[in-house]
Amino acid sequence: MISSLELARRCGVSQGTVDRALHGRPGISPRTRDRILAAAEQCGYRPNPAARELITGQSGLVGAVLPSVNNVFFMDLFHELAKRLRERGLRLQLAPVETRAEFLAALDDFAARRHRMALVIPPEDGIPIPRPVARQLPVVSLVSPCKGAGIHFLAPDEEETGRTAVRYLHGRGHRRILHLTYARQSYAIKARARGYAGQARETGLQPHILAGVDRESLARALRAARPTALFCHNDWLALTALLLLSERGIRVPEDVSILGVDNSPTFAAINPHLTTLAYPMEAMARAVLDILDGKPGSLAGERFPVIERETVRDIESAV
Amino acid sequence: MISSLELARRCGVSQGTVDRALHGRPGISPRTRDRILAAAEQCGYRPNPAARELITGQSGLVGAVLPSVNNVFFMDLFHELAKRLRERGLRLQLAPVETRAEFLAALDDFAARRHRMALVIPPEDGIPIPRPVARQLPVVSLVSPCKGAGIHFLAPDEEETGRTAVRYLHGRGHRRILHLTYARQSYAIKARARGYAGQARETGLQPHILAGVDRESLARALRAARPTALFCHNDWLALTALLLLSERGIRVPEDVSILGVDNSPTFAAINPHLTTLAYPMEAMARAVLDILDGKPGSLAGERFPVIERETVRDIESAV
DNA sequence: TTGTAGGCGTTATCAC
DNA sequence: GTGATAACGCCTACAA
Numbered sequence: 001m002i003s004s005l006e007l008a009r010r011c012g013v014s015q016g017t018v019d020r021a022l023h024g025r026p027g028i029s030p031r032t033r034d035r036i037l038a039a040a041e042q043c044g045y046r047p048n049p050a051a052r053e054l055i056t057g058q059s060g061l062v063g064a065v066l067p068s069v070n071n072v073f074f075m076d077l078f079h080e081l082a083k084r085l086r087e088r089g090l091r092l093q094l095a096p097v098e099t100r101a102e103f104l105a106a107l108d109d110f111a112a113r114r115h116r117m118a119l120v121i122p123p124e125d126g127i128p129i130p131r132p133v134a135r136q137l138p139v140v141s142l143v144s145p146c147k148g149a150g151i152h153f154l155a156p157d158e159e160e161t162g163r164t165a166v167r168y169l170h171g172r173g174h175r176r177i178l179h180l181t182y183a184r185q186s187y188a189i190k191a192r193a194r195g196y197a198g199q200a201r202e203t204g205l206q207p208h209i210l211a212g213v214d215r216e217s218l219a220r221a222l223r224a225a226r227p228t229a230l231f232c233h234n235d236w237l238a239l240t241a242l243l244l245l246s247e248r249g250i251r252v253p254e255d256v257s258i259l260g261v262d263n264s265p266t267f268a269a270i271n272p273h274l275t276t277l278a279y280p281m282e283a284m285a286r287a288v289l290d291i292l293d294g295k296p297g298s299l300a301g302e303r304f305p306v307i308e309r310e311t312v313r314d315i316e317s318a319v
Numbered sequence: 320m321i322s323s324l325e326l327a328r329r330c331g332v333s334q335g336t337v338d339r340a341l342h343g344r345p346g347i348s349p350r351t352r353d354r355i356l357a358a359a360e361q362c363g364y365r366p367n368p369a370a371r372e373l374i375t376g377q378s379g380l381v382g383a384v385l386p387s388v389n390n391v392f393f394m395d396l397f398h399e400l401a402k403r404l405r406e407r408g409l410r411l412q413l414a415p416v417e418t419r420a421e422f423l424a425a426l427d428d429f430a431a432r433r434h435r436m437a438l439v440i441p442p443e444d445g446i447p448i449p450r451p452v453a454r455q456l457p458v459v460s461l462v463s464p465c466k467g468a469g470i471h472f473l474a475p476d477e478e479e480t481g482r483t484a485v486r487y488l489h490g491r492g493h494r495r496i497l498h499l500t501y502a503r504q505s506y507a508i509k510a511r512a513r514g515y516a517g518q519a520r521e522t523g524l525q526p527h528i529l530a531g532v533d534r535e536s537l538a539r540a541l542r543a544a545r546p547t548a549l550f551c552h553n554d555w556l557a558l559t560a561l562l563l564l565s566e567r568g569i570r571v572p573e574d575v576s577i578l579g580v581d582n583s584p585t586f587a588a589i590n591p592h593l594t595t596l597a598y599p600m601e602a603m604a605r606a607v608l609d610i611l612d613g614k615p616g617s618l619a620g621e622r623f624p625v626i627e628r629e630t631v632r633d634i635e636s637a638v
Numbered sequence: 639t640t641g642t643a644g645g646c647g648t649t650a651t652c653a654c
Numbered sequence: 655g656t657g658a659t660a661a662c663g664c665c666t667a668c669a670a
Contacts, residue, residue, distance in 0.1 A: 334649095
């Protein structure tokens with residue numbers, strides 16, 4: 001790993017000239033520029049990012065904190081985001097964390113490294129972001145909110161997501177809809193359930209929510225609610241449901257319909273047949289870029305379009 | 320973000336004294352040390368990693384390149400690795416990549432940043448690692464090999480994995496075993512299939528391999544092989560199989576047994592009932608740490624223990 | 639068109 | 655015990 005000074009020596013020029021060649025800056029003759037470029041190529045010269053970041057006070061990185069729970073969906077989201085950031089010459093860097101302390105340590109590090117932005121998936125709700133971090137760089141909390149002044153929060157209107165699900169299933173004739181979700185509390189989980197329950201009541205349906213799905217609890221909920229459709233918090237929970245139903249010989253969609261949420265690409269590779277609500281990932285990516293540009297950035301008005309596939313069927317409307 | 324020089328000024332001491340206090344180095348009176356530490360705390364002082372890395376020529380990071388395919392298993396693996404690295408004061412940093420060019424760019428960046436090590440999941444087989452990168456830092460290719468001098472390759476004996484699967488299923492009475500795998504070519508995919516076929520023949524069984532599983536191909540393979548057991552390349556493929564079988568009303572394990580590979584924690588959260596071979600993740604993490612210590616580091620002799628759950632049943636041995 | 643000098647924030651090595 | 659001072663590799667400004 002040769003430095004720019006060493007490169008200058010080998011070319012018999014000064015460091016300033018090397019800099020001009022490397023950055024295509026004016027004030028250098030084409031001849032020397034080509035000579036330096038060739039030498040750089042030949043020596044495998046690479047600028048040292050640490051030195052550059054030290055002097056410019058900015059890194060070309062966007063940091064992201066990735067908790068271990070539910071990481072499949074977030075990986076899909078981050079791949080999408082990484083793609084969009086690359087178009088801007090920025091690189092996404094993920095820090096896998098387990099505990100709250102690690103979460104905060106990773107954020108601290110992003111700030112100390114002068115990253116352009118910190119993307120955060122809070123492992124629990126309402127974690128406070130330290131002031132110095134939020135002052136140093138824009139902190140964007142995705143999916144669930146964090147506490148703290150100046151923290152951006154980027155999520156679609158999840159209550160509307162719950163309503164969309166009920167409207168869609170109702171429109172296809174379903175009158176007994178069971179909502180499957182997680183026991184864990186988070187903005188998305190709570191808001192979707194709230195939207196589901198609200199829309200159900202307004203439509204004259206009885207809401208039934210099961211938080212924490214396993215064999216026994218699902219069996220009980222099925223007996224109690226006798227649903228014709230299951231609205232699952234996400235595709236992975238829909239998958240769990242699919243497996244548990246098939247164990248009991250209940251067919252999908254003949255006996256019961258299933259609707260997921262996310263339309264996660266990784267999931268589609270495993271089971272391309274699930275009917276689901278598509279998470280507005282591109283809009284999310286756009287909003288992140290907006291914040292990077294100093295604009296507000298929001299997902300207001302973004303809806304989850306229904307991706308109709310094979311797991312929801314029409315019901316002849318009962319009276 | 321205050322610098323150590325600024326901190327020194329505020330305390331009315333020199334930068335050298337601040338450094339001694341911050342690092343608990345000798346040659347400083349307890350009084351001034353405590354005073355400086357208190358001031359640092361109060362100002363929210365954080366050392367600038369870029370400056371430190373510039374002078375020491377080493378970062379405290381291990382870089383990892385994460386392709387978009389099959390990333391669930393790798394995320395599980397990286398979470399395990401991150402945990403072990405943290406015990407050594409090192410942080411794992413993931414770079415999500417899509418294309419081969421991005422893959423190489425990420426590696427370049429790791430080298431330029433003087434990371435302690437680069438962990439690599441090659442998106443395709445046999446990608447050549449540039450010489451300068453491999454000279455700068457240890458490059459460890461996980462699961463599938465890369466080309467290039469001095470590149471470490473860390474993977475269990477996957478041929479043995481295929482043999483283990485056949486031995487286990489044979490031991491439980493199965494005589495017609497179908498192997499489900501991916502069309503994609505990689506060391507693990509090829510070696511497991513080879514081990515499966517070899518062990519099958521040696522045991523007097525007819526090997527049947529289906530590479531690229533979907534509704535139609537699986538239906539055909541089931542008719543052709545009439546298997547009592549499915550050996551799937553990994554848990555996610557087992558899941559696909561599980562779903563496709565349930566569509567056709569084939570029960571697991573009553574009608575056909577299913578064996579996966581990986582014992583992936585994320586997978587277990589979705590379906591905790593799959594019988595599977597456990598990937599030696601801890602051994603993998605240990606081997607990575609060994610390489611960090613300059614020791615060889617190898618997974619030789621590591622086996623995939625069978626995790627017996629509910630998807631494999633005994634067959635009364637037919638003659 | 640090119641060279642020189644200073645500084646970014648840290649660490650390390652000298653003197654005092 | 656403590657304080658100067660140089661160095662890491664790069665960038666920017668200014669001088670030649």
